[in-house]
Amino acid sequence: MKPMFDEMQAAAGQVRAHYSGFDRWLQQQSPALMAARRDEAEMIFRRVGITFAVYGAKDEDGSGTERLIPFDLIPRIIPNDEWLRMQQGLAQRVTALNRFLHDVYHDQEILKAGIVPRDQVIHNAQFRPEMMGVDLPGQIYSHISGIDIVRAAQPDGSGTYYVLEDNLRVPSGVSYMLENRKMMMRLFPELFAQHRIAPVAHYPDLLLETLRAVAPPSVNEPTVVVLTPGMYNSAYFEHAFLAQQMGVELVEGQDLFVKDGFVYMRTTQGPRRVDVVYRRVDDDFLDPTAFRPDSTLGCAGLLDVYRKGNISLCNAIGTGVADDKSIYPYVPKMVEFYLGEKPILENVPTYLCREADDLKYVLDHLGELVVKEVHGAGGYGMLVGPASTKAEIEEFRAQLLARPSNYIAQPTLALSTTPTFVESGIAPRHIDLRPFVLSGKSVQTVPGGLTRVALKEGSLVVNSSQGGGTKDTWVLES
Amino acid sequence: MLSRTADHLFWMSRYMERAENTARMLDVNYQTSLLPQSADRAQQGWAGVLGISELTWAFGQKHAEMTPENVMHFMVRDEGNPSSIVSCLRAARENARAVRGTLTTELWETTNQTWLEFNRMLREGTFDRDPAALFEWVKFRSHLSRGVSVGTMLQDEALHFIRIGTFLERADNTARLLDVKFHALAGDYFGAWEADDAPEVDFYHWSAILRSVSGFEIYRKVYRNVIRPDKVAELLILRPDMPRSLAACMNAVVDNLGLVANENSGETQRRAGRLRSDLQFGRIDEILATGLHAFLTQFLDRVNDIGAGISRDFLVPA
Numbered sequence: 001m002k003p004m005f006d007e008m009q010a011a012a013g014q015v016r017a018h019y020s021g022f023d024r025w026l027q028q029q030s031p032a033l034m035a036a037r038r039d040e041a042e043m044i045f046r047r048v049g050i051t052f053a054v055y056g057a058k059d060e061d062g063s064g065t066e067r068l069i070p071f072d073l074i075p076r077i078i079p080n081d082e083w084l085r086m087q088q089g090l091a092q093r094v095t096a097l098n099r100f101l102h103d104v105y106h107d108q109e110i111l112k113a114g115i116v117p118r119d120q121v122i123h124n125a126q127f128r129p130e131m132m133g134v135d136l137p138g139q140i141y142s143h144i145s146g147i148d149i150v151r152a153a154q155p156d157g158s159g160t161y162y163v164l165e166d167n168l169r170v171p172s173g174v175s176y177m178l179e180n181r182k183m184m185m186r187l188f189p190e191l192f193a194q195h196r197i198a199p200v201a202h203y204p205d206l207l208l209e210t211l212r213a214v215a216p217p218s219v220n221e222p223t224v225v226v227l228t229p230g231m232y233n234s235a236y237f238e239h240a241f242l243a244q245q246m247g248v249e250l251v252e253g254q255d256l257f258v259k260d261g262f263v264y265m266r267t268t269q270g271p272r273r274v275d276v277v278y279r280r281v282d283d284d285f286l287d288p289t290a291f292r293p294d295s296t297l298g299c300a301g302l303l304d305v306y307r308k309g310n311i312s313l314c315n316a317i318g319t320g321v322a323d324d325k326s327i328y329p330y331v332p333k334m335v336e337f338y339l340g341e342k343p344i345l346e347n348v349p350t351y352l353c354r355e356a357d358d359l360k361y362v363l364d365h366l367g368e369l370v371v372k373e374v375h376g377a378g379g380y381g382m383l384v385g386p387a388s389t390k391a392e393i394e395e396f397r398a399q400l401l402a403r404p405s406n407y408i409a410q411p412t413l414a415l416s417t418t419p420t421f422v423e424s425g426i427a428p429r430h431i432d433l434r435p436f437v438l439s440g441k442s443v444q445t446v447p448g449g450l451t452r453v454a455l456k457e458g459s460l461v462v463n464s465s466q467g468g469g470t471k472d473t474w475v476l477e478s
Numbered sequence: 479m480l481s482r483t484a485d486h487l488f489w490m491s492r493y494m495e496r497a498e499n500t501a502r503m504l505d506v507n508y509q510t511s512l513l514p515q516s517a518d519r520a521q522q523g524w525a526g527v528l529g530i531s532e533l534t535w536a537f538g539q540k541h542a543e544m545t546p547e548n549v550m551h552f553m554v555r556d557e558g559n560p561s562s563i564v565s566c567l568r569a570a571r572e573n574a575r576a577v578r579g580t581l582t583t584e585l586w587e588t589t590n591q592t593w594l595e596f597n598r599m600l601r602e603g604t605f606d607r608d609p610a611a612l613f614e615w616v617k618f619r620s621h622l623s624r625g626v627s628v629g630t631m632l633q634d635e636a637l638h639f640i641r642i643g644t645f646l647e648r649a650d651n652t653a654r655l656l657d658v659k660f661h662a663l664a665g666d667y668f669g670a671w672e673a674d675d676a677p678e679v680d681f682y683h684w685s686a687i688l689r690s691v692s693g694f695e696i697y698r699k700v701y702r703n704v705i706r707p708d709k710v711a712e713l714l715i716l717r718p719d720m721p722r723s724l725a726a727c728m729n730a731v732v733d734n735l736g737l738v739a740n741e742n743s744g745e746t747q748r749r750a751g752r753l754r755s756d757l758q759f760g761r762i763d764e765i766l767a768t769g770l771h772a773f774l775t776q777f778l779d780r781v782n783d784i785g786a787g788i789s790r791d792f793l794v795p796a
Binding site: 265 | 480481482572575577578579580586589590594635639719720738740792793
């Protein structure tokens, strides 16, 4: 039988200690009450407008392309000791990744030492030669990192945390972490009275502190802005939310312009200088004169200002070279190389299809593996072997053979589950976790992160664009 | 504040105000149409509704007949008509969404909820069953968003631009309403009119105008007299204490404009101030003597010009 790991139940009818309080409470709630609470949550999310955009879709009520991300009422609970260890591991990993980025864009010691293959980096589409030799405040590149973590069942019934991927470009989802908590506190205040749940609401404060800490050194009172692609972007709610919570302007590319080596925004009282941009726009669209010329989302001349050190971008340009799936397998080695420490968080064992031996193994075991595009995101362009038909596997095999270096493969993990409300009642569904790591003066994390849940039975894909939902994530204080 | 943000705030409140005024006008016309009157008069009323918004042509493209049902459908729920209530509420909400971080949570949620609820009411047939209830609801949602703006927003530029939008739009709408309603009576009304021979049917005509701007009781209170067209015009044009009059609107526009002034806005302020003083020191007999229609047409041009100036100086600077 396939190994399984449920976060709440060690075995049928046997609830893990850190879920016992919640379980007692849940037993006392009638299904009708929980159903009413679910409706209430949905109503509130709609009114607050916590929605994401689906391109090309239209709702019957005319709300255009906006959808709610399903919210599940059963929280994911993490015991304190597990969290403390994870937190250390996250800080260690993100520190190493930032060291790697600085190294790659400066002396390239790690390439010289032969630890990461040079052409993997230099010929990576995410490598930005424009960043060579550019010195950044604090030598930090990824100020906001979203590290995706899963727990996989082992044959002995235990569960192991693995890092599934690093998101160092414009990781999103933190607003859901915050709104989910707010919702749970509103719906079930008694649960928060009964448990010691570590708070998360100070995230925007930490974020602002981080952004201010990495302003150009000559600036005393930095002006921070959030740069959004606009209200039709799928994460627009989050951009607006974070700007509001931090009390900074939410700008679009059209609001910015470059003059005499600095970036300004157009205000009702004339131009005002901008020092730090928390940008939620991809590298490619940031500056039409440097990257994609057809971009209307960026600001012409931004790269020049950036290279002169007259503005800080968070995250930096060129971080994609470190969160690429082809670089991922080397992260544990980075930890050892830069920090001289054993990695606290483990990687999922990964096969690089660019290497002949690995490719052969992958081709022979397509039915068992998960194969991913190196640059893919959002759960697209991947093959989940065990869940695919023969025809799908063969179709994918052809794609893989055409461009092997475009793919990596990993064993199908038996992702852990938590009980989740579904149509037929409460049933186990697979989950993952995205903690958000902030790197400024120091490395900080709010306890927990965003838990995503695959609502379809048996599905391992948690992305909101593919029918995933979210849960509140509790770290219990001891 | 960002120019683009100010632009969205300005239009958010303009569209909300426009939705309210459209609802007011439709409501009064609908109520009037329930009175016994000649078919001509009712027809005139519905034609007036379209005329006010300069939509007669667009309406004709879609509907062969000017029935009350057709006009109301066109002005309430036709998404292809940019001045319909549904279009205005959508635009108000889209503008709010674009700057939701600048709005207080209460104001954003009020605007969003108005949009969601309005659609629900259309879907569930509230409008078909009871148009008056829907109009009333739209009016009150507009009152609510204005109240929530003033009651929760920091009194900074953001609020000032919201207020400018509200009052500029209201000035425009009141002027249009007056123009169409006075014009609805044949010819240059004031040339022929004598105080003593006002026909009875006109009571309903004038009281409808007053009701559409919540001015019926105010009129009685201010003039303590029978309803006379010249007084109606005076109330809606010159009385600074009548909240929907042109004078009151221009006072609010000028005051708020003064609070956001920048180094480019001098000329726009001058023009707005000039318009205000024309109302402040104007007299209704003079206005009527030179012709109400000419006066209102010119007023609309000047309001339009001030709107363009505000855009140029603050909202979309080059």
